[in-house]
Amino acid sequence: MDPQQAALLVEPDRVAAALSEALAAIAAAATPPDLAATRQLHDGDRSPLALANRALGSLPPSERAAAGARIGAARTSIREALLAREGLLHQQWQAATLRAERVDVTEALTRSEQQRPRVGRGGRHPLSTIAERVAEVFTALGYEVAEGPEVEAEWFTFDALNIPADHPARSMQDTFFVTSGESGVVLRTQTSPIQIRALLARPLPVYVIAPGRVYRTDELDATHTPVFHQVEGLAVDRGITMADLKGTLDHLAQAMFGSGLVTRLRPSYFPFTEPSAEVDLQCFACRGACLTDASVACRTCGNEGWIEWGGCGMVNPRVLRGVGIDTDTYSGFAFGMGLERTLMNRHRIVDMRALVEGDIRFTRQFGSAL
Numbered sequence: 001m002d003p004q005q006a007a008l009l010v011e012p013d014r015v016a017a018a019l020s021e022a023l024a025a026i027a028a029a030a031t032p033p034d035l036a037a038t039r040q041l042h043d044g045d046r047s048p049l050a051l052a053n054r055a056l057g058s059l060p061p062s063e064r065a066a067a068g069a070r071i072g073a074a075r076t077s078i079r080e081a082l083l084a085r086e087g088l089l090h091q092q093w094q095a096a097t098l099r100a101e102r103v104d105v106t107e108a109l110t111r112s113e114q115q116r117p118r119v120g121r122g123g124r125h126p127l128s129t130i131a132e133r134v135a136e137v138f139t140a141l142g143y144e145v146a147e148g149p150e151v152e153a154e155w156f157t158f159d160a161l162n163i164p165a166d167h168p169a170r171s172m173q174d175t176f177f178v179t180s181g182e183s184g185v186v187l188r189t190q191t192s193p194i195q196i197r198a199l200l201a202r203p204l205p206v207y208v209i210a211p212g213r214v215y216r217t218d219e220l221d222a223t224h225t226p227v228f229h230q231v232e233g234l235a236v237d238r239g240i241t242m243a244d245l246k247g248t249l250d251h252l253a254q255a256m257f258g259s260g261l262v263t264r265l266r267p268s269y270f271p272f273t274e275p276s277a278e279v280d281l282q283c284f285a286c287r288g289a290c291l292t293d294a295s296v297a298c299r300t301c302g303n304e305g306w307i308e309w310g311g312c313g314m315v316n317p318r319v320l321r322g323v324g325i326d327t328d329t330y331s332g333f334a335f336g337m338g339l340e341r342t343l344m345n346r347h348r349i350v351d352m353r354a355l356v357e358g359d360i361r362f363t364r365q366f367g368s369a370l
């Protein structure tokens with residue numbers, strides 16, 4: 001660079017002018033991109049002060065120090081101003097963003113927001129709820145919840161329960177065989193095989209409750225479904241009697257349907273209990289009033305006063321001996337109820353298909369209570 005030109009660039013007036021121009025531009029930059037452009041113009045490689053700095057080498061040595069100090073001070077001022085402005089713009093941007101993105105959680109919904117369809121909460125299937133309720137009643141008495149497979153060995157489902165090979169329950173009409181009639185594997189037709197599994201797996205005494213899904217080759221109609229649910233109860237201990245069974249069933253009836261209700265046992269036959277009985281539930285709607293008062297017409301029990309509920313009995317000693325239990329010391333009771341029937345009675349559901357079809361307009365009526 002020629003020395004004359006160089007002397008011009010480093011002149012105090014020129015440096016002061018470049019500095020004040022730069023400071024004014026920095027103060028005027030309103031946004032971060034503005035400021036970036038300003039930085040390029042006044043502190044970049046081709047800025048007046050960068051050029052002046054490069055001219056220093058062409059000056060006579062005696063002038064270099066003073067000119068260098070002047071230029072250096074100006075450039076430092078510019079960089080400080082840039083930094084300060086940058087901090088301020090960032091703060092402003094942050095405050096504006098926070099303002100723009102603010103959500104007032106206390107604000108009432110506008111009419112159109114209220115009308116917008118919301119995602120439904122759905123409902124629990126009432127069968128799940130009732131199965132859990134029954135299980136809770138029994139766990140509160142010290143019972144354990146037991147389970148077994150739905151695809152079950154014929155031996156657990158029938159043989160071990162004293163249901164001989166020629167028993168009607170084993171015929172092809174009732175039972176789904178998994179591959180063929182000879183496979184020995186079935187879809188369980190009742191929850192009673194869980195009794196055998198529980199007795200084989202647990203030390204005595206055994207107190208278990210077992211809700212579960214069962215299968216029978218029925219067509220789906222208003223009163224039948226090929227897939228339904230039962231709950232099985234079993235108690236095997238020293239000195240268990242039929243009175244224990246009756247007291248337990250009354251307790252369940254009251255826990256599920258209301259205090260003061262009782263059950264009634266009617267003699268019956270099941271291969272795995274001896275003696276066996278059908279359990280009826282006193283009608284929870286009329287409490288039997290329809291039997292004594294001619295003016296009462298009860299839709300729940302159809303003027304029977306009682307509602308069929310399930311089967312029960314004292315565990316047949318043959319069943320206990322089959323799993324190695326000493327029947328001189330131990331005895332037990334068992335019972336089994338259909339959960340669909342329980343639910344249909346409880347809520348006056350007349351068509352079983354409502355329980356199967358999975359229409360949320362049905363389940364929603366029961367809410368999402370656990």
Ligand code: DAH
Nearest residue numbers: 190273311312313334335336
């Ligand atoms: N398993 C029987 C059925 O499906 C119901 C039943 C009857 C279960 C008597 C029992 C019982 O535990 O003792 O029809």
